[in-house]
Amino acid sequence: MRWINTRPSSGARLALAVLPFAAVLVAYVIGSAERLAVNPQDKLLPSFAGFADAINRMAFLPDARSGEYLLWLDTGASLTRLFSGLGIAVAIALVIGMLIGMLPAMRAFLAPFVATISMVPPLALLPILFIIMGLGEASKVALIVIGVTPIMVRDLALTAISLPREQIIKAETLGGNSWQIGLRVVLPQILPRLFNCLRLQIGPAWLFLIAAEAISSDAGLGYRIFLVRRYLAMDVIFPYVIWITLLAVTTDFLLDRLRIAIFPWSELEKNA
Missing domain, CATH: 1.20.5 (Single alpha-helices involved in coiled-coils or other helix-helix interfaces)
Known part of the structure; x- marks a missing residue:
């Protein structure tokens, strides 16, 4: 065997x-x-008791200065920025990806530009975004959008291009115009791929978010990690990293379940 x-x-x-x-x-x-x-005072690799104490302090006890529960405050701030950026990226990628994939003229017009933009390191643009858009929420969301949108556009465009040409010809034979073909033939078949594409961009999106929060923010998971690093507070940093990972894994799982629930036939194709 x-x-x-x-x-x-x-x-x-x-x-x-x-x-x-x-x-x-x-x-x-x-x-x-x-x-x-x-060294019982070593901070590099804390004990699990140290982790439990830090988690209790950050998640279940109000901060002495602000009265906020810091872990939940940071989680809410980060998730708001993350989902805002991903939502905008999905809308842009779906529209432009379909246009490039369906229309040869738009492919000639936009495909080289999108391919070039997708090679620009998003983190290199962060200082430019802060200068142009300021240090507020807009620049953080914009970094996520810039970081993930070009890759998603190219992925969805390639998915649309790879659809069997026979389907388009049959739709044209039945009298369908470009708008109808896009909505009834192309869109239903690339939406499952959109979910998978979004799942693949969760990790990079978190990376861009944490980088932005580390430089300029007053709340957020990335902000807190870089704030406490000066104190070598590994008992806080490790749980925050694990919490970010759990949030990302949960989001990935929920997106996959949602894809299967909405498009059960896409799972059958994958297992074929």
């Missing part, structure tokens, strides 16, 4: 999925124990 044809059972798949996480956890416990044995 070749390994390429070997499929693990359900239990084996679960064990294999858990194994890397368990290995990282064990390695951390060992490293933390060794460092704390040498």
Whole structure:
């Protein structure tokens, strides 16, 4: 039996999925124990008790100065910026991606420009955005939009281009105009890809958001991480990083479930 044809059972798949996480956890416990044995005040690898105390302080006790629950304040600020940026990016990418994918003239006009823009490092534009748009919310949202939109446009355009030409010809034979073909033939088939494309951009979107918050903000997960780093507060930084990861994973999972619920046939095609 070749390994390429070997499929693990359900239990084996679960064990294999858990194994890397368990290995990282064990390695951390060992490293933390060794460092704390040498120096009980060590801040680099705090104990789990230190994590629990920091989480309780940030999430369940009001801040002495502001009276806010800092973790939830930061989470709300970051998610508002993230979803605002992704929402704008989705709207732009869907329209421009369909135009490039459907219309040869628009492809000749916009495709080279979008391809070039997609190669610009978004973080290099951050100082320019702060200068032009100021240090408020607009520049942070704009960085997310600039960072993820060109990639999504190219992905959706390629998806539209790859649709079987026979479908377009049949729609034309039945009397459909360009508007009807776009809405009834192209759009339903690229929407599932839009969900997957959005899932792939969640990680980069978080990266751009944290970078923007670290430079100029008064609340947000990225802001808090860079604020406490000066105190080597790893007991706060590690939980914040894990919390960001959990938010990203949850968003990815919900988008995938939503895609399957709205377009169940897309899952059948994937498993075919």
